[in-house]
Amino acid sequence: xxxxxxxxxxxxxxxxxxxxxxxxxxxxxxxxxxxxxxxxxxxxxxxxxxxxxxxxxxxxxxxxxxxxxxxxxxxxxxxxxxxxxxxxxxxxxxxxxxxxxxxxxxxxxxxxxxxxxxxxxxxxxxxxxxxxxxxxxxxxxxxxxxxxxxxxxxxxxxxxxxxxxxxxxxxxxxxxxxxxxxxxxxxxxxxxxxxxxxxxxxxxxxxxxxxxxxxxxxxxxxxxxxxxxxxxxxxxxxxxxxxxxxxxxxxxxxxxxxxxxxxxxxxxxxxxxxxx
Numbered sequence: 001x002x003x004x005x006x007x008x009x010x011x012x013x014x015x016x017x018x019x020x021x022x023x024x025x026x027x028x029x030x031x032x033x034x035x036x037x038x039x040x041x042x043x044x045x046x047x048x049x050x051x052x053x054x055x056x057x058x059x060x061x062x063x064x065x066x067x068x069x070x071x072x073x074x075x076x077x078x079x080x081x082x083x084x085x086x087x088x089x090x091x092x093x094x095x096x097x098x099x100x101x102x103x104x105x106x107x108x109x110x111x112x113x114x115x116x117x118x119x120x121x122x123x124x125x126x127x128x129x130x131x132x133x134x135x136x137x138x139x140x141x142x143x144x145x146x147x148x149x150x151x152x153x154x155x156x157x158x159x160x161x162x163x164x165x166x167x168x169x170x171x172x173x174x175x176x177x178x179x180x181x182x183x184x185x186x187x188x189x190x191x192x193x194x195x196x197x198x199x200x201x202x203x204x205x206x207x208x209x210x211x212x213x214x215x216x217x218x219x220x221x222x223x224x225x226x227x228x229x230x231x232x233x234x235x236x237x238x239x240x241x242x243x244x245x246x247x248x249x250x251x252x253x254x255x256x257x258x259x260x261x262x263x264x265x266x267x268x269x270x271x272x273x274x275x276x
Contacts, residue, residue, distance in 0.1 A: 028060045028068040037075065042238030044271040046083050053079065070099040070110075074117050081121050089121045112141035113152070120159055128166035135160045151190055154183035158197055165200070170208035177201050191231040192243040198225035199250045222254055229263065241270035 033056050040049040053076050060068035073096035080089035096114050105111030119134035135156060142153050157180035164173040180197045184190040202221035205214040225247065234240060244263040252260035 024064045024066065026063040027065045028056050028063065028072075030068060030071055033072070034075070038238065042241070042271070043273070044241075046079065050076070050079055050083075066099060066103055070096060070103060070105075070114070073099070074114055077117055077121055081124050086125045089125070093118045093121045107141055109141065109145050109152075112138040112145070115141075116156055116159060119163065123159065123163045123166065126166075128163040131163045132160070132167070135163060149183060149186045151184065151187050151193070154180040154187075154190065154193065154197075157183065158193070158200065161197075161200055161204075165204055165207070168207070170204045173204045174201060174208075177204065189235065191228040191234060192240055195225040195228035195247060196243060198222070198228065199247055202250070202254065218254065222251065222256060226251075226256075226259055236266070236270055238270065241267040244270075 033052065036052055037049050040046075040052065053072055057069060057072040057076065059065075060072055073092045077089050077092035077096060080086075080092055097118055100106055100111045100114055103110075105114070115134040115138040119131035119138070122128070122131035122134070138156055139160070142150075142156055146153055157176045161173040161176040161180065164170075164176065177197050177200055181194055184194045184197070198221045202218045202225070205217045205221065208214070209217065211218070229244070229247065244267040248260040248263040248267070251257075251263065
């Protein structure tokens with residue numbers, strides 16, 4: 001049975017001045033919202049996930065729940081990025097960034113995560129030069145605030161590497177990719193993320209060395225990625241499906257068509273509910 005948050009689709013205007021006029025009246029249930037969102041994304045149902053988030057962000061605004069609006073804007077910018085909705089992603093990005101100083105999050109992990117999300121949006125839509133300062137600002141906070149071996153630091157290094165790649169700074173990209181691998185090597189269950197890093201390294205090698213001179217290095221990264229995606233005990237969940245879906249075209253591009261087909265099959269099987 002559908003709940004109303006599953007089908008309502010309100011507008012999403014943002015006016016920072018509203019926070020000066022309204023006192024907080026309550027808080028939206030973020031844990032329940034993100035749990036529902038995760039279940040929808042595990043089925044690859046992006047439209048329903050967007051409707052869910054838009055419903056609850058209106059609820060958060062009506063309650064003057066600043067933190068709730070901030071978290072939901074971050075979720076929405078990520079979802080809009082994944083679905084290629086540039087204008088929506090930028091609008092949600094700007095709304096989230098406006099709330100960072102209002103909430104006093106400039107030097108917090110929450111604020112840094114918002115900077116990463118913003119940088120990822122900018123990079124995704126061809127603005128890597130604008131993205132890099134956000135990643136660098138987040139890195140300063142993460143280095144100070146996060147414990148050693150936190151997977152969020154590895155994710156940040158990966159995103160920085162992608163921005164540096166787009167800026168044709170391939171040696172620097174390889175350096176931060178290596179840092180991402182070092183962090184994830186100490187964390188159980190991060191093999192899918194490390195596989196993505198290995199494929200990113202293959203791309204950097206191809207661009208810096210060329211396909212002929214870099215053939216051996218490229219092959220090494222590709223094979224390492226495949227081994228990581230087949231690590232014993234891997235979780236066949238929505239995240240793994242997303243990684244398989246993301247990696248398949250890269251394997252295809254490098255001529256590993258059987259690997260690509262198998263990853264596409266795994267993603268489809270998970271999204272369709274065939275794997276639990």
